[in-house]
Amino acid sequence: MKNNIKNIIVSVSFIMIICGFMLANIVIPDNELSYSERRRLISIPNFSAYKLFRGELFDEYEKYSLDQFLFRDTFRELKALTKYYLFNQKDNNNIYIINGIIEKMQYELDERSVINAAEKLNEVYEKYLIGKNVNYAIIPDKSYFIAAQNGYLAINYDRMLEIMKQNTQNMKYINLFESLTIDDYYKTDIHWRQEKIIKIADLLLYELGSEARASNPIYSEHKLYPFYGSYYGQAAFRLEPDTMIYLTNKIIENSVVLDYETNTFSMVYATDLFNGMDSYDVFLSGAKPLITIYNEECKNNKELLLFRDSFGSSIAPLMLEGYSKVTLIDLRYISTDLLGDYIDFSQDQDVLFLYNTQILNNSSMLK
Numbered sequence: 001m002k003n004n005i006k007n008i009i010v011s012v013s014f015i016m017i018i019c020g021f022m023l024a025n026i027v028i029p030d031n032e033l034s035y036s037e038r039r040r041l042i043s044i045p046n047f048s049a050y051k052l053f054r055g056e057l058f059d060e061y062e063k064y065s066l067d068q069f070l071f072r073d074t075f076r077e078l079k080a081l082t083k084y085y086l087f088n089q090k091d092n093n094n095i096y097i098i099n100g101i102i103e104k105m106q107y108e109l110d111e112r113s114v115i116n117a118a119e120k121l122n123e124v125y126e127k128y129l130i131g132k133n134v135n136y137a138i139i140p141d142k143s144y145f146i147a148a149q150n151g152y153l154a155i156n157y158d159r160m161l162e163i164m165k166q167n168t169q170n171m172k173y174i175n176l177f178e179s180l181t182i183d184d185y186y187k188t189d190i191h192w193r194q195e196k197i198i199k200i201a202d203l204l205l206y207e208l209g210s211e212a213r214a215s216n217p218i219y220s221e222h223k224l225y226p227f228y229g230s231y232y233g234q235a236a237f238r239l240e241p242d243t244m245i246y247l248t249n250k251i252i253e254n255s256v257v258l259d260y261e262t263n264t265f266s267m268v269y270a271t272d273l274f275n276g277m278d279s280y281d282v283f284l285s286g287a288k289p290l291i292t293i294y295n296e297e298c299k300n301n302k303e304l305l306l307f308r309d310s311f312g313s314s315i316a317p318l319m320l321e322g323y324s325k326v327t328l329i330d331l332r333y334i335s336t337d338l339l340g341d342y343i344d345f346s347q348d349q350d351v352l353f354l355y356n357t358q359i360l361n362n363s364s365m366l367k
Helices: 002-027 049-054 056-068 072-086 113-129 155-166 198-207 230-235 249-254 312-322 336-341
Strands: 095-098 101-104 133-139 172-174 220-227 243-250 258-261 264-266 290-294 303-308 323-330 349-356
Touching: 002 243, 056 101, 095 230, 113 133, 113 155, 113 303, 113 336, 113 349, 133 155, 155 172, 172 290, 198 312, 243 249, 243 312, 249 312, 303 312, 312 323
Parallel strands: 133 172, 133 349, 303 323, 303 349
Antiparallel strands: 095 101, 220 243, 258 264, 258 290, 290 323
């Protein structure tokens, strides 16, 4: 009798939990965005007889249900805790954590992709940059500093650098690997910290032949907290967030940014974007195909053409010390063939290609 009562209670409780979750998922409005994962969530699929009979409707609904499931982030965290502490696994979906530093394993070097990146740099040079002071530098990801010594796989960085040197032409390589440490990066994000890379800006200015130094002016530090970087949500794990620090001085505060896509002007820092989908967009308003920073404090009429990824957004303001104009080109969003329509390449210009290792290893995104 007691066993029957126990079985009934367990069965009824199970049914109530299942039905409760089902009703809650029906009643509670869907979320449009996941701020923890920094992506748009899948909305309910549109019905069509064609998709129904082909089975596509059920596949779409399954993906929708997984995205909109109640307490989704809680279950993601539970899964991560189980993997790390119960099964003693070293990573969760290729995300690993070392002393609060979150990193993603990317350990297969795509040599063809690196060659393609070098060929893209050569293509830009042949079309627009012949005779100019052209340089390139590579930013290592965090795995370069922490992967091998902690038993994690990482790409062959020496081989990547070798391929780039063998395949790039008419441009000088600037070595950043020896000047960076893991402390120069955010713990929860892929990017470097602006307050830590004044030394890198100095190195780049020196190698570009400028007498200016980013370390000469006195900066004011402005702190934004909490900063949950791009890896924080992927880790599905509660860790201490970073503090974002951005630097200002008279030059940066008086500079203006032209966005060629919208033909509008803005300030160097967009603090209103902090705590948005990507808080790193504070620096130059995030990903843009083509922008120019105008520095009226500098009278040398010299321009820096910075071909960059998102890392360039935080170092470009520090480079203003040596240039009256810094034009940032993101070839992920604008075709090489269109550059001549917007940029006058007959001017006095230094050129820097600045890309992180992940871009070189996935260079198909460069147009």
